[in-house]
Amino acid sequence: MANTPQAKKRIRRNANRAAINGARVSRIRTFIKAVESAIAAGKKDEARDAxxxxQPEMARGVARGVIHKNTASRKFSRLTKRVASLG
Structure with missing residues (x-):
């Protein structure tokens, strides 16, 4: 257990940051799922809008440090390819 005041403060701060970062990652996943559900339904316009x-939500996650740059790039690339393949 933390003994010093700064260690106790760090524990409080880490818990708070974990909650904020978790919410950010969850928000990104929600946006990605919206794209995937539109793709599954075959709605090209809806998928393109989603x-x-x-894309900016993933970029914001990269800027905030909650997801890696290459991860966001890979996901965006794959989603773009799937949306483009919709006839």
Whole structure:
């Protein structure tokens, strides 16, 4: 257990940051799921709009440090390819 005041403060701060970061990751996943559900339904316009909303959200996650740059790039690339393949 933490003995010093700064260690106790760090525990409080880490818990708070974990909650904030978890919410950010969850928000990104929600946007990605919106794109995937539109793709599954075969709605190209809806999928394209959802992708336009998901891309800045992923970029924001990278900027905040909750997801890795390459992870966001890979996900965006794969989603873009799947949306483009919709006839």
């Amino acid at each position: 992708l336009k909303q998901a």
